[in-house]
Amino acid sequence: MSRLIVKNLPNKVTPEGLKEIFSEKGEVTDIQLKYTKNGKFRNFAFIGYRNEQQAEAALEYFNGTCINSMKIDIQVCANLGDEKKPRAWSKYAPDSTAYKKLHKDEIENKSEEKKIKRIEKNKNKIKELLKKHKDDPLFAEFIDAHVNDKTAWIKETYQEVARSEDEDSGVEEENDKSTANNDTEPKTVLNNEVSNNEEKNADKKISDLEYMKLLMKKVQSTEQDTPLQQDDQTPKKIRNRPLFHVKVTGLPFKCKKKDVKEFFKPLVPYSIRLPLGKGKKIAGFCYVGFRTENELKKALIKDKLFLGKNRLHVHKFEDKAKKAAEEEEQTFQKKKQEKQNNEESIGESGSIFIRNLAYVVSEQEVTTLFEKYGPLTEVNMPIDPVLRRPKGFATVTFMIPENAVKAYTELDGTAFCGRMLHLLPAKTDKLANESDDEGLSFKEKKAKKLKAQAKSSHNWNTLFLGVNAVADVVAANYNTTKEQLLNDNNKNTSAAVRLTLGETQLVAETRNFLESNGVYLEVFNKVNT
The missing domain is CATH 1.20.5 (Single alpha-helices involved in coiled-coils or other helix-helix interfaces)
Structure with a gap:
């Protein structure tokens, strides 16, 4: 294990100071001081070395020594998910009993x-x-x-x-009084009916026993009716349904809400908003909301009708900011869906994305680590063009996807060159289908094709010539036409052989020309050191 945990550190320790101390026994690749959410130092840190030998030497040398009068305790760091990992006891660790006692509520x-x-x-x-x-x-x-x-x-x-x-979705404030009056009217009618029935029963010629039975039936019926009346008195739930708005322009400056309601009759607007302009006067337009789309269509018919002497214009209103937000959300969801469709599991693609690599790790070290689980088809480690060092991540692809799954389960969360590896399914390049190029123009298709061909080394080679250019030069050198050069009537040689010979001759002539002018071409074949 190339990663160590150092406990009982002093409060004022810094990463630079620790690196200076522990660099005596090897190359330090990672230092992490641990803090609480409030920024309080927890008095321990993780230190990573380039290899296990350096970590063992540091453990033997520094364990039990003092830093600023604090005796430190050094142990080998366990892998994530390791069954032999000791149980957490700190009050800051969510798995510990001390944490559960403090945060019981x-x-x-x-x-x-x-x-x-x-x-x-x-x-x-x-x-x-x-x-x-x-x-x-x-x-x-x-x-x-x-x-x-x-x-x-x-x-x-x-x-x-x-x-x-x-139930209805909502009620206008101005209609509250009318609804309250309507609610009281049935009660008074019922009371009047009951009193009239009692008077009629009293006038009838019946015995006292029958009269008492009638009264008992009425009492039972009223007791059954009361819960229904109480249910009617309960406040109605207002649902958050989206409204359909229209914008009305050309309003007189003394216009009121009742005038707008009068204009839209027999339609009943759900909401009316009259914006105020300068001097707290009506700005000459308003926004009217309706519950249904059918009401909206009927409201739009009233366009160019008159309210008094003013002609009003009614248009459908759409909130541009809200519409833009919805479009942005739709595009985001679309991209997210495409991203999910392009992603494949490790068992399907056989590709693994590696994060948190040390900057000193080479491609050969990554290859050696993953070759234990099966043959690799590709190892890609991007290099920073400015700093000329790895960016800290890489992608490996296995020939057999089952080997990739095994490597993922065993290496994820383990220490490599002093850092914890974080493995994820790699994003596979989507194959170029004809359906993808349907909406592209000819120029865009050509640019896409050139971009795909740019990965080939021959495209940026100075001595490379295209087939068309070779045919033109050979035809010019031998005073013939391209038609005769590419004609297959000659039984001795084919057109492909003639073009290949011509290209070889041109490359040799170009090479001799460059060397005669002092260009040393062998330099391009050497690896940068």
């Missing part, structure tokens, strides 16, 4: 919240199922027949769903 609240969310989720699913069958009389009869004490809540939920469907 938070843990209980989280568990309760999860339980409540799960129950609400189940109830919402049941409500959706009940909504589908709310108009089915056979389903209602089935519930009445099979409901018992334990499942009585299903019947209550079914009744709530039926009632909520019949």
Whole structure:
């Protein structure tokens, strides 16, 4: 193991100071001082070395020594998910008993919240199922027949769903008084009917016993009616339905909401907003909201009608900012979906993306590490063009995907050159299909093709000549035409052989010309050191 954990460090220690101390026994590739969420130093750090031999030497040399009068304790760092890893005891570790004791209330609240969310989720699913069958009389009869004490809540939920469907989504503030008056009218009518019935029964020629029975029936009926009346008095739930807005321009400056309502009759607007201009006067336009799209279409018919002496213009209003946000969200979701479609699991692609590599790691070291699990087809380690060193990540591709899965399960979270490896499924390049090029122009298709061909080494070779250029030069040298050069009537040699010979001759002539002018071509074949 090339990674060590150093405990009991002093509070004022710095990464630079630790690196200076521990560099005596080898090349330090990583130093991590650990802090709490509040920024308090936890008095321990992780130190990574280039190889295991350097880490062992540092462990033997520095363990039990002092840093600023603090005796440090050094141990070999365990891999992530290691079964032999010692149990956490710190109050900052979520797995420790000390942490659970300190955050007992938070843990209980989280568990309760999860339980409540799960129950609400189940109830919402049941409500959706009940909504589908709310108009089915056979389903209602089935519930009445099979409901018992334990499942009585299903019947209550079914009744709530039926009632909520019949309720309106909202009520205008100005109509509150009228609705209140309408609610009181049925009560007075009922009371009058009851009193009239009592007077009629009193005038009838019946015995006292029959009269008492009639009174008892009325008492029972009123007791059954009271819960229904209480349910009517409960406030109605207002649903957050999206409104359909129109913008009305050309309003007179003394216009009021009642004038706008009068203009849109028989339609009933759900909301009316009159913006104020300078001097707190009406700006000459307003926004009117309707509940349904059908009402919106009827409102648009009133375009160019008159309100008094003013001609009003009614147009559909769309919030540009909201529309732009929705379009942005749609594009984001589309890109996210495409990204998910392009991603393949390690078992399918056989490619692994490696993160958190040390900057001193070479491509050969990565190849050696992963070759243990199977043959590799590709190892890609990007190099920073400015710093001339690896960027800290790489991609490896296995010939057999099963080997990639095995490497992923065994190497993820292990230490390599002093750092913890983080392995992920690599993104595979999407194959160029004809369907992908349907919406592209000829220029874009050509640029895409050239970009794909740019990876080939012969395209940037100075001595490389295209087939068309070779045919032109050979035809010019031998005073012939391209047609005769490419003609296959000659049985001795084919057109391909003639072009190959011509290209070889041209490359040799170009090479001799460059060497005669002092260009040393062998330098290009040497590896940079």
